[in-house]
Amino acid sequence: MVKRHSYQFGETIMKQSNAHIERIACAVLALVLFAACSRQVTVKIGVVGPMTGPLAAFGNDMAKGSQVAMDELNSDSFTIGGKTAHFVMLTEDDKASPEEGKAAAQRLIDAGVVAVFGHLNSGVTIAAAPLYAKAGIPQLSVSTNPKYTRMGLKTAFRITADDIQQGGALGKLISEKLHAKSIYMVDDQTTFGVGLSDEVNKIFKLRNLVVPHESIDPKGADFDALTQRIKDKNADVVFMGGDEGFGSPLLKALRKAGWAGKFVAADAMCDPSSIKNAGGAADSNFYCTVAGVPPSWLAAGIGFTQLYKAKYGAPGAYSTLAYDGIHVLAQAMQEGNSIDPAKYLPALATGSFDGKIQGIVEFDAKGDVKDGTVVIYQSIGGQLIEQREML
Numbered sequence: 001m002v003k004r005h006s007y008q009f010g011e012t013i014m015k016q017s018n019a020h021i022e023r024i025a026c027a028v029l030a031l032v033l034f035a036a037c038s039r040q041v042t043v044k045i046g047v048v049g050p051m052t053g054p055l056a057a058f059g060n061d062m063a064k065g066s067q068v069a070m071d072e073l074n075s076d077s078f079t080i081g082g083k084t085a086h087f088v089m090l091t092e093d094d095k096a097s098p099e100e101g102k103a104a105a106q107r108l109i110d111a112g113v114v115a116v117f118g119h120l121n122s123g124v125t126i127a128a129a130p131l132y133a134k135a136g137i138p139q140l141s142v143s144t145n146p147k148y149t150r151m152g153l154k155t156a157f158r159i160t161a162d163d164i165q166q167g168g169a170l171g172k173l174i175s176e177k178l179h180a181k182s183i184y185m186v187d188d189q190t191t192f193g194v195g196l197s198d199e200v201n202k203i204f205k206l207r208n209l210v211v212p213h214e215s216i217d218p219k220g221a222d223f224d225a226l227t228q229r230i231k232d233k234n235a236d237v238v239f240m241g242g243d244e245g246f247g248s249p250l251l252k253a254l255r256k257a258g259w260a261g262k263f264v265a266a267d268a269m270c271d272p273s274s275i276k277n278a279g280g281a282a283d284s285n286f287y288c289t290v291a292g293v294p295p296s297w298l299a300a301g302i303g304f305t306q307l308y309k310a311k312y313g314a315p316g317a318y319s320t321l322a323y324d325g326i327h328v329l330a331q332a333m334q335e336g337n338s339i340d341p342a343k344y345l346p347a348l349a350t351g352s353f354d355g356k357i358q359g360i361v362e363f364d365a366k367g368d369v370k371d372g373t374v375v376i377y378q379s380i381g382g383q384l385i386e387q388r389e390m391l
Contacts, residue, residue: 041083043339046108048118051093054245057273063091064312065322081337094119098127105131114339115329123191129156136341140325145195149367159325160291161372167199169374174237175207177390178262184235185213188242197241218246223253236261244269248278255281271316275379286379290317293358293373301357324355
């Protein structure tokens with residue numbers, strides 16, 4: 001009996017000891033997990049643009065380029081304030097509408113994003129910018145209308161050349177490089193289209209060129225009638241200020257009517273998807289510009305293209321800008337040692353950042369990128385080919 005009680009007593013002691021060890025192990029594991037979590041920070045960045053509708057390809061290019069950048073930052077264990085940052089993308093569809101854009105902006109603000117990359121359309125960007133400013137959230141946009149960075153908002157930044165620069169390049173391309181004899185201008189009544197057309201026309205006026213100019217609502221556009229008016233003027237170059245949703249039907253109508261002149265557009269119709277959507281209409285007489293550096297200019301850009309192709313296929317014009325934009329925002333947070341917008345905003349405004357594709361990225365006092373680049377492309381064999389000699 002004594003032996004039995006001794007065995008039971010020893011067994012009880014062992015059980016108590018094991019339970020004590022388990023409690024210690026759990027406590028240690030909890031401390032380890034807590035310490036690991038305390039050394040991590042979640043960074044929510046909003047990416048917003050037209051994810052549906054005629055311009056969906058551009059909005060989705062922005063989202064894909066942003067995701068490639070975030071995947072890269074996460075795999076590199078990027079740190080902010082001594083903590084490993086985990087980047088999370090929150091996307092919103094603004095449907096290329098100012099009202100939808102404001103609603104999308106508010107949803108991102110309510111979701112607790114610490115930065116926003118977007119919007120695409122100038123009219124939408126300008127409408128949403130005051131909301132981000134009121135919330136103190138930095139907004140980095142690809143929109144080109146100058147008004148965006150001239151509203152006095154400390155949170156508004158542009159990563160591309162603006163319409164003044166792009167319009168100047170387009171005006172010189174048409175009047176000098178393409179040797180236009182008769183030009184016809186048309187815009188789609190958007191903030192982007194009207195603003196860009198005005199800048200192009202300033203170049204024409206400097207050269208004493210009087211150019212017919214129509215501003216047309218795409219919803220009620222009669223492209224056949226417009227085509228006839230263009231042909232009646234014997235135009236050999238047409239400049240289209242506006243989005244692909246307007247420009248592509250116009251180009252198709254012109255080609256269908258036998259017009260063989262040069263068609264020139266800007267970055268809202270300068271993407272591989274634009275050439276595909278236009279079919280054979282975007283032939284070698286199709287020219288366009290992008291306000292940003294192509295990936296081929298830097299070695300890091302070539303690496304980005306390979307990563308992007310492996311996941312999504314060929315990158316679009318806005319994929320590269322979004323990719324650089326996310327890296328710039330991340331570097332600003334790192335320089336400010338915080339993801340708190342109030343703390344890293346001064347660093348974003350005054351810092352110098354490593355744009356993986358754009359090169360050194362810095363902003364002036366208005367929030368415009370310094371030394372913005374405009375690149376000219378020509379459609380050759382169904383591909384957009386850079387034309388450096390036309391710059």
